[in-house]
Amino acid sequence: MNNTEQEKIWVRRLVKGDEDAFCELYATYKNRLMYFALRMLKSATFAEDVFQDTFSAIWKTREFIDAEAPFGPYVYTIMRNRIINMLADLDKSERLKESLLSSSLDAGESEEQTDTIITKELMQLLEKALHTLTPQQQKVFRLSREQGMSHKEIADEINISVNTVQRHISASLQLLRNVLQKHGDIYIDVILLVFCMNLPL
Numbered sequence: 626m627n628n629t630e631q632e633k634i635w636v637r638r639l640v641k642g643d644e645d646a647f648c649e650l651y652a653t654y655k656n657r658l659m660y661f662a663l664r665m666l667k668s669a670t671f672a673e674d675v676f677q678d679t680f681s682a683i684w685k686t687r688e689f690i691d692a693e694a695p696f697g698p699y700v701y702t703i704m705r706n707r708i709i710n711m712l713a714d715l716d717k718s719e720r721l722k723e724s725l726l727s728s729s730l731d732a733g734e735s736e737e738q739t740d741t742i743i744t745k746e747l748m749q750l751l752e753k754a755l756h757t758l759t760p761q762q763q764k765v766f767r768l769s770r771e772q773g774m775s776h777k778e779i780a781d782e783i784n785i786s787v788n789t790v791q792r793h794i795s796a797s798l799q800l801l802r803n804v805l806q807k808h809g810d811i812y813i814d815v816i817l818l819v820f821c822m823n824l825p826l
Contacts, residue, residue: 647683
């Protein structure tokens with residue numbers, strides 16, 4: 626059996642909700658898609674995020690996948706669209722942060738002092754939002770973002786599947802975004818951007 630035939634079998638099983646088939650496709654495409662994302666985003670953290678988001682979308686919409694069509698072009702299209710969206714969000718976040726810095730600098734603070742203050746305030750807000758997650762979501766999210774563990778390493782650490790890790794991270798990001806929206810849209814992308822960059826408190 627060649628790789629194309631094996632992949633079609635996995636996709637057919639994926640469409641029916643087979644988690645093992647999903648994990649096989651996830652593992653098969655991870656290196657290629659991560660390399661593709663790294664070339665565009667220049668960040669391993671952001672590349673991992675967009676890869677995870679891509680496969681989260683694949684799992685959620687699996688019933689609509691054409692199992693007889695090539696899977697590669699399909700998954701690359703989803704990945705490309707998410708990279709474009711992330712680049713747009715990052716550009717918006719950077720411009721928002723620059724605006725905040727500029728406003729504070731007008732008040733006489735140094736750029737370094739202002740950056741530290743803004744980062745500390747945003748991180749404190751994010752920390753409060755993290756406490757709205759379930760205990761397991763918090764654990765998975767912190768292992769991923771604070772300790773830099775891969776999904777496979779997290780799965781092995783707490784004895785759950787890679788797909789469950791992925792679902793926890795996806796759900797956590799969405800919940801955090803919903804919580805942070807209460808503080809105004811201007812802060813949401815900046816806060817998540819700063820956290821993903823692992824800036825200190």
